[in-house]
């Protein structure tokens with residue numbers, strides 16, 4: 095019998111059409127198109143700096159259907175800075191690894207980096223409507239800075255030297271709006287990208303996957319399960335992920351000769367799900383919730399800055415789902431863009447800073463596409479040669495651990511901007527620690543704030559900068575030299591072996607690990623950007639080094 099569809103256990107709020115702020119053409123400093131995770135994260139990032147934005151979204155609320163499902167540790171770090179983490183941790187299902195099977199043999203058991211240093215799980219699973227809802231809840235707490243206009247479509251974009259003019263249409267009216275800066279976070283079918291006549295470049299893969307969300311009660315742990323040529327679905331590749339609320343995501347590969355329209359019909363999906371669940375030993379009744387079809391794309395724009403228009407997320411790049419770099423790379427785009435755009439809007443930096451958004455995030459997209467393409471070529475071999483290689487690897491992996499790394503799904507991880515034009519190149523030799531452009535390694539510490547001690551982690555220190563730069567001065571006793579403490583625009587903290595002379599904020603290395611993790615000695619100094627990437631580091635830092643590194647960013651000449 096064909097199982098009955100069930101609704102997702104989430105009833106999204108329906109918002110009325112947004113309204114223009116008054117009569118005539120309104121002028122706003124920043125207009126964000128797209129109310130998905132990337133648009134919301136950008137608006138929240140700007141709000142953190144006190145920058146107002148108008149966000150327009152074509153739909154009447156958060157998305158229906160579950161799209162992205164895996165949020166990485168790096169994204170969670172960013173989301174914490176945006177003030178939205180609690181819901182992600184309360185609702186999301188944490189996981190740290192997975193298993194791959196070839197026919198009926200387990201050929202890989204992988205773990206993502208996870209140790210006692212970490213504050214956040216390597217990954218949490220939750221539906222995209224949850225992701226959007228938690229970000230939206232945070233945005234609604236900043237209603238004075240974020241003006242969200244639902245049911246608002248972009249029908250025309252005119253680029254100007256000083257910004258852009260847009261025509262917006264709601265079911266009730268059409269109006270014009272001018273903006274100094276336009277952020278296009280309007281997804282894979284971006285209306286802004288279309289209006290500007292820009293094209294994504296790269297590879298579109300032919301292999302098709304059916305994506306099914308089902309409702310199923312099961313006490314299985316949360317892990318990534320990949321089945322290659324399983325007895326339940328011979329010749330196919332199947333991925334299984336657990337989501338909150340007894341929802342399960344199943345992705346299975348279609349044969350080349352299968353008809354796409356027929357493939358998404360429940361009568362054709364149900365037998366495959368039945369046989370998969372039977373193979374897995376799942377006996378509880380299940381119900382389909384959502385079915386769609388997917389083809390992997392590895393595409394990007396060549397530039398993400400086009401004058402006053404900035405592209406982010408799927409509007410800028412389309413990354414294969416395998417390895418979960420889609421939503422996660424978009425959240426990273428938003429994090430990189432928001433502080434830079436805020437600096438420009440507030441007159442602290444010239445518009446040229448936004449070229450580094452393009453440099454860094456286009457570089458990141460190419461890294462993501464490289465890994466995502468390798469994963470796709472393994473999950474859905476595009477040619478006979480790839481197929482042959484995969485069969486050989488899977489056949490050998492059971493007995494030969496050396497080949498197992500080729501099956502590893504290459505899950506997303508933070509990207510180091512090793513060649514960023516912003517980096518202050520190393521002039522001192524560091525034997526360990528994050529190089530300029532890298533993110534901070536995680537480690538527990540004790541934060542002392544004028545005598546009060548709290549348990550914290552390294553990445554929490556980025557938040558103490560309240561959107562600005564943070565200086566970490568490694569010191570035996572917790573004292574920071576007066577000339578460093580006086581550098582404007584930097585929240586200065588001592589990282590102390592023993593906080594005997596600590597005045598103000600001090601990170602006490604109470605477990606004795608921080609100095610070696612950072613390759614630091616007494617006097618070493620790390621300058622950290624608002625997005626947690628290292629700008630520069632020195633063993634004997636002078637205020638002049640820090641001022642010079644900041645000057646690359648905090649210049650006010652017109653671009």
Ligand SMILES: O=C(O)CCc1cccc(O)c1
Nearest residue numbers: 161162163305415416417418
């Ligand atoms: O585990 C993977 O590599 C992909 C998981 C995933 C992510 C987003 C959508 C989807 O259907 C599966």
